Structure formats: C-alpha cells, structure tokens
Amino acid sequence: MTRTQRQGGLTDGLREPACNSAEARLFFPVHGSALRDGQVRAAKGFCGRCRVREECLSMGMDESEGIWGGTTPAERRSLHVQIRRMRQDVTPTVTQVIAGAKVRVPHTERPAVVHRLLAMGWSVVRTAQALDLSPSEVEVARITAASVMSFAAAIARARRVDDGGVRPGRR
Structure with a gap:
C-alpha cells in the first residue's frame, strides 16, 4: 500500500503528493532501528519537494507516529x-x-x-x-x-x- 492510499487521498487531481509512489512504511520508521535516521532523512526528502506538504502537515498534526508534512512526531x-x-x-x-x-x-x-x-x-x-x-x-x-x-x-x-x-x- 502506498502512503497516499493510506492517507485517504491527499490529491486534488492537479497536485500529486511526492510520496505517491513510495511505500508507506518509509514514513513510519521503527524506533530504535539502526535504519531509523536514514529512513527519516529519506522520508523528509520526499516531503521537501512535495506540492501538498501543507495539507499533509495539517492532516498529521495530531498523529503520534510517522513523518507528516516533513515533520517527525x-x-x-x-x-x-x-x-x-x-x-x-x-x-x-x-x-x-x-x-x-x-x-x-x-x-x-x-x-x-x-x-x-x-x-x-x-x-x-x-x-x-x-x-x-x-x-x-x-x-x-x-x-x-x-x-x-x-x-x-x-x-x-x-x-x-x-x-x-x-x-x-x-x-
């Protein structure tokens, strides 16, 4: 499942999320994992070039897990x-x-x-x-x-x- 499918559609038909093709698990790093820091950087890399970053951050402001709008919990x-x-x-x-x-x-x-x-x-x-x-x-x-x-x-x-x-x- 892609991140966009999990989010319930952040697209407005004109602007696709940069993470559209990424696996959702990239945006949900495992705490304590040796890969965590690299995974966070990679996820934030998608967010840095995203056209719907504001909307994503708004959706994720109350989320306790995952990278939303380029931010960690x-x-x-x-x-x-x-x-x-x-x-x-x-x-x-x-x-x-x-x-x-x-x-x-x-x-x-x-x-x-x-x-x-x-x-x-x-x-x-x-x-x-x-x-x-x-x-x-x-x-x-x-x-x-x-x-x-x-x-x-x-x-x-x-x-x-x-x-x-x-x-x-x-x-």
Missing part, C-alpha cells in the same frame, strides 16, 4: 507548544515594556513579545535594550516567531481547504 509536538505560546496574550508584558519598566520576559514568551514589539515598529536594537537581551537573542526570537507563525498559517490554510474553503488566489 517530536517536531509536531514542539510545533504545537510553540504555536500555543505564540497565541498567548502577552499584552500586559508588552505594555510594561513600552512604559519603560524593566521586565524579565520568560524564555518561552520571548518570541511572542519580540514579535509584537517589532510589529509595532521597534528596532532590533531598541527591543534588545528594553528586554535586556543581545541583538542576536532578539533575532533568534524573531526568527522563531516567524517560523512558528508561518507553520500555523500553513496549517490554517490547509484546514480551510480541507473544510471546503477556497485557497487564496483560486476560485
């Missing part, structure tokens, strides 16, 4: 946590920072707070000074926030399409 768990953290209300913290208060921002909130300050037009240097961080720490938080938000947007787009919505730019 551990990566998906981490992504869930990061998305939840980005959605936290950091308004009180941001308000205190804007008011000039010295606030110690927990590492877990850092990407969300940095994202909000930069979105308000603050520079990396000003943000770093206000949060008592180095500019490179602000950049890491900015990149993390951008990556998480990109994944969250891709998942939301794929879920809208799955629910019968229209993909932006198409009718």
Whole structure:
C-alpha cells in the first residue's frame, strides 16, 4: 500500500503528493532501528519537494507516529507548544515594556513579545535594550516567531481547504 492510499487521498487531481509512489512504511520508521535516521532523512526528502506538504502537515498534526508534512512526531509536538505560546496574550508584558519598566520576559514568551514589539515598529536594537537581551537573542526570537507563525498559517490554510474553503488566489 502506498502512503497516499493510506492517507485517504491527499490529491486534488492537479497536485500529486511526492510520496505517491513510495511505500508507506518509509514514513513510519521503527524506533530504535539502526535504519531509523536514514529512513527519516529519506522520508523528509520526499516531503521537501512535495506540492501538498501543507495539507499533509495539517492532516498529521495530531498523529503520534510517522513523518507528516516533513515533520517527525517530536517536531509536531514542539510545533504545537510553540504555536500555543505564540497565541498567548502577552499584552500586559508588552505594555510594561513600552512604559519603560524593566521586565524579565520568560524564555518561552520571548518570541511572542519580540514579535509584537517589532510589529509595532521597534528596532532590533531598541527591543534588545528594553528586554535586556543581545541583538542576536532578539533575532533568534524573531526568527522563531516567524517560523512558528508561518507553520500555523500553513496549517490554517490547509484546514480551510480541507473544510471546503477556497485557497487564496483560486476560485
């Protein structure tokens, strides 16, 4: 059985999954197997060139096994946590920072707070000074926030399409 057959059809007739011809077991590495790392790399290789990666990731976000949308179960768990953290209300913290208060921002909130300050037009240097961080720490938080938000947007787009919505730019 191919992976696409197992998934119940990720194709829309125009875009075939890159894994269409691969055996499903490639995407379900055995834990502790000597082949596991190579198998994960090979599976992710298919995902890297796939036209339906967003839809696949959306389908697999709650799966506890297998490679879905180019992610392992551990990566998906981490992504869930990061998305939840980005959605936290950091308004009180941001308000205190804007008011000039010295606030110690927990590492877990850092990407969300940095994202909000930069979105308000603050520079990396000003943000770093206000949060008592180095500019490179602000950049890491900015990149993390951008990556998480990109994944969250891709998942939301794929879920809208799955629910019968229209993909932006198409009718």
